[in-house]
Amino acid sequence: MLQARPFRGMRDILPGEQEVRLAAIAAIRSTYREHGFLEVETPVVETIDALRASGAGENTKLMFSILKRGERLDLAHAASPDDLVDAGLRFDLTVPLARFYAVNQSKLPKPFAAMQIGPVFRAERPQRGRLRQFVQADADILGEPRWLAEVELLVAATAALHRLGLEGFQLRINDRRALEAVLRRLEVPPSSWRSVLVALDKLDKASPGAVRDEIVAAGVEAKLAGHLLATLSDIDEQDGTLAALASLGVGDDVLEQLAAIVDHVRTSVRDTEVIVDPLIVRGLDYYTSSVFEITHPHWGTSIGGGGRYDGLLGQFGVSEPACGISLGFERILALLGELGVRVGEARRRLTIIFDPSTEVAEALRRARHFRREGYLVTLLAHEHTARSPMKRLALAAEELKAEGSQDSFWHLTIGIDEAPRLLMH
């Protein structure tokens, strides 16, 4: 007998949860569409070369690789696993989009506002709350060098979260050039910057002490590491963030851009805090200037994030600027569940119970009738309910409710109770 569990770290999605997921995807999709984004889809599998395009950092190490097939697979002469694989599962939607744009740009408008919703895969050590297949919902604007792209992405993502019924989140905006100016002013050695940024990105998950240790490990003196963290935290707590950044040597062009993005996003969205947060870094190497995160007071980590990655497309031979935002679909659904927010609309679900030896035609006729009336109709031969009438049915309805379904559940018994009756249970 075969083991029936899903592959380690992946999960099955039951009907009630799937209803919620599909309603959430539909909400994000229609919002992005209204904001002019065009949806594209790339394969789940990409060539190993495309996936190894640098800038994806840690994610490249977490790739699931696919074994070569047939004659291409030469086990006897394989010196390393690299000789055995020619493809892998995508670990994000950004690298595939860059490849997509490079090959299809002549058929696309410019700038190109793209949307993608789909599964990505990371071979993380399986642990609670960390999935190896999960959905991302990305929006990107390719070919627009202006900060208008940042504004449009933040406005669209905010609208999508509102459409999902999420309120009370914050948009946190920063610019890596501002962080680099502070590092320069404090005379942090440039050779360590990359590692320092990766360490700073962990401030929302790790303790300040652990982050300081990582900065020291990157080659920064302990005293300077402490000073850096204190300086950045001080900015964070001050009111005049932009003025404080100016006093630390951040250039006017960067500050003006940050101010413009914040101002225009504030004007365009309702009920949402929009702030400059000097501690936002984002972990990926490919971000070049703007970076942003979406946070919610009820959730420890960000529920979305993105930034400008003007260099990534160059790896595929296209010199176009690019900016994107990714919604953490799984986290957002978990947060909505915790907050008790319902996604999707309720429907009427009807089960027709009948005697299959005499009433098939009548049951099918009634099913047609109620389907036309908008009911979601299931036919159920009465022997399936005979031993403990209605019990299985009621159980299934309860399970669906427990998973988040808002549907109402009805049943109609033909013949058995003499006259057909429509009952809610």
Added chain:
Amino acid sequence: MLQARPFRGMRDILPGEQEVRLAAIAAIRSTYREHGFLEVETPVVETIDALRASGAGENTKLMFSILKRGERLDLAHAASPDDLVDAGLRFDLTVPLARFYAVNQSKLPKPFAAMQIGPVFRAERPQRGRLRQFVQADADILGEPRWLAEVELLVAATAALHRLGLEGFQLRINDRRALEAVLRRLEVPPSSWRSVLVALDKLDKASPGAVRDEIVAAGVEAKLAGHLLATLSDIDEQDGTLAALASLGVGDDVLEQLAAIVDHVRTSVRDTEVIVDPLIVRGLDYYTSSVFEITHPHWGTSIGGGGRYDGLLGQFGVSEPACGISLGFERILALLGELGVRVGEARRRLTIIFDPSTEVAEALRRARHFRREGYLVTLLAHEHTARSPMKRLALAAEELKAEGSQDSFWHLTIGIDEAPRLLMH
């Protein structure tokens, strides 16, 4: 510079086509829902053991396998590729569903009417029209031994195709037990039956001569092979199919079931030919009795098919009957395209063209206004149109139209033409 092409045999989906695909998925999804099917989702990756569950025949050989990771990968001691892999990409949705049901059945209604729509993967030799990642749309009823399951599946699939705007297709129904009775009557050696059925399944693609050669290769004498093909073709051309099958030794129980399925499906669907076709086999080993195919006069191969697979769940330790139907999503979309059938609804797409140095606030304000009015609004800084005004925009609109989009395309120019004007292009 990196190669920008997708992985061999897979393809990118551009915006216009994606619109059509999503509309088609929505149509199938809502139809199956009305028919009481509950949607589930399983991971794209399954354990190698689950995928090797026998009965999937050729498809198992076409599996993409995933390399083990970290310490589990022992290249030095690997005797065969099997030692290097622990998972693979699913090649259909049926084997994963059987696994899903085995692990989750206590939380599911019984019988369980399931629906799945998602990508499957087969490492076929890349060739025109044959994709290595493609979408299947499956409906299955688990736990229902009666032919009511067959009727419900065929009714729901027909309704889904009608919802897509497809007309003029045929439902062809057969029972493997009928074929086996004919083989028994003609004294075809039982040891060859499995290979003979696989050969007969190719009658719609290969010539009768090629099929006869394959039957001979399976260990059947040439004369008998010719007689078998002639006998089956004769039935196919006669009017009284059920009577002819009876005269060839097919049992009453099988014939009554075939008649009941055909009668009840005919009563439930409109404008669709429903016939018993003794030549329908289906290639997969796991089918045990009913088998069906959906065909269309404008398409050489079937556009959907399925049958009863009462044994498959047993491999995962569950003894429940099962029956399913799979729509060939890619073929159906190609057919709809050839027939000129439009899927989805038209929307108004608006591009706002503005001067980004002075009109950002005004452009954002107008975008909010028109989004509330139901337009899909794109903001476009006028310098992107300056060199050849409107040309890029018109080109993009044409591309979307060519791919199947039914949207109307408008633009609004702020400032540049003095007063804002709404123009169609």
